[in-house]
Amino acid sequence: MIRNRTFVSTDCYRKELQEQGLQLFNMYANEGDIHQYIADCIPSHWHRELEVFLLLQGSVLIQIGDNIYHAEAGEGYFINTGVLHSFAAAVPSPCIYHSFVFDSGIIGGTPGSVFDTMYVRPLLDAGPDFLKFQKEAGDEAFFQQFDTAYTACEKEKSGYEFEVREALSKILLYTKEKHQTMPSRRMPTLQESRLKQMLEWIDGNLRSVMTVKEIADTANICTRECQRIFSRYLHYSPMEYIQRRRLFKAAEQLSTTDAPITEIAFDCGFSSHSYFTKQFRVLVGATPTEYRAAIQENRL
Template identity: 50%
Template sequence: MIQTRNYVTVDFQGKEIPSGHLRPFNLTANDGDIHQYATDCIIAHWHQEMEVFISTRGQVRIGIEDQEYLVREGEGCFINSDILHSFTPVDASPCTYHSFVFDTGIVGGAPGSVFDTSCVRPLLESGIPYLQFTPCKEDAPFYDNFSLAFEACRNENPGYEFDVRTALSKILLFLNQKISPVSGAKASSIQEQHMKQMLLFIDRHLSESFGVAELAGSVNICERECQRIFQRYLHYRPMEYVRRKRIYTSAAKLLSCDSLVTDVAFEYGFASPSHYTKQFRELMGMTPTEYRRLNLSAIQLPG
């Protein structure tokens, strides 16, 4: 089944929480427009699953750890397990995509199996966080097998899971050929670990008042180092990221419950409803009430 999502649910560490229906075939196929997300982007997050992605319309900047990559219409990419990543449209035009987020066990099977050691383990241990593809003859195996897997998920004929597994296996084999003879285990940097831990602190304390000093102290670093890490990985000052996180999270809450705007404002750490409304309008272009009315009306429209 193909999903059209407009949110990414993450836990306290910024790790994506998969939808319940992913078990026991732990894969999700997405067909969406990044502009449909409340944040107008897919915020920085990570997951243990691997991801393959194709931009079907428009251009998107993909943040990978502390780097940014431009993916043009028709181009695709691979994102390895446990990599902090984000997706941001380049402009206001439609930014649609297809993607798979899948557990490596779908391809690898039991740890130590020939499938695990030939397809999955080399990628996990290669040190490569990201690989990009263009629609050319050289990268045809990636596109051909992606298309086969996507159509299998769309049609869901009996036994389609085997077709998906075969196609994803061929994609991973192709990836291994692309990166060979690159070797060396991926070493997560101390700064990357600090980044994930600070995201954990932010989510745990989103409704509380805190500053850069408390945020830096949560991982025993100085404020200046905290500033450097946020700029490197998220390209925002720490408290600007916190402000955006509060607004974006509250926007999703407005559409998922009937709580008063006042209650939502206090729940996400704003001093007053008026302050919340001002901050919300600056970032979202409308008041919380207008946002709720507009989006709930759109959701209720037929078709």
């Protein structure tokens, strides 16, 4: 089944939360337009699963750690496990994408197997954080296998999982071969670890008034270093990030619950309904009521 989402649920560490329930085939196929997300972006997050991403239309800025890459239509990308990343529309026209987010165990099988030991584990441990694929660069195999897997997910014929697993296996094998001339994975920096500490604390205190000093204290750093880390990895000041995080959380609750808007506003740290509505309109271009109505209409 193909998913089409308007938000990415994460925990306090910005780790993506997958849908509840036992997943016998731990793989998600996604489609959508980056403009469907609040503020035309999928905010910074990470997951233990691997991701392959194909941009079909438009132009997108992909941030990997503290690096930004300009993705154009027709390009494909591999994102390794545990990598902090985000997507932002770079043009007002549709930015249509397809992607797979999948557990490496689908390919590697039992830990210690030949598939896991010789092919999957080396890619997870020493492969690239991020890798681009282009047809003009001779990467046709990536696109052929991506299309095979996606078509299988669309049709979901009996046994389609075998076809998807084979196609994703070939994509990982091609990725492993392609990256051999490239640098190995970098280790997460101390700043990235401190950022996760601060994000965890912010998420646990969204209802409260926060200061930059309080945020910095959670990572045992000064306020200036705190501001520098937020600017480097998130491109916002700490207080700007808090405001956006509150609004993104509110948008998710508007999409997934029937809770009263005033209750959502207070739960997300806004002191008044009117201020929440004003700030939500600035970011989203619609009031909370209008946004909820539009989401519900699209689901019909």
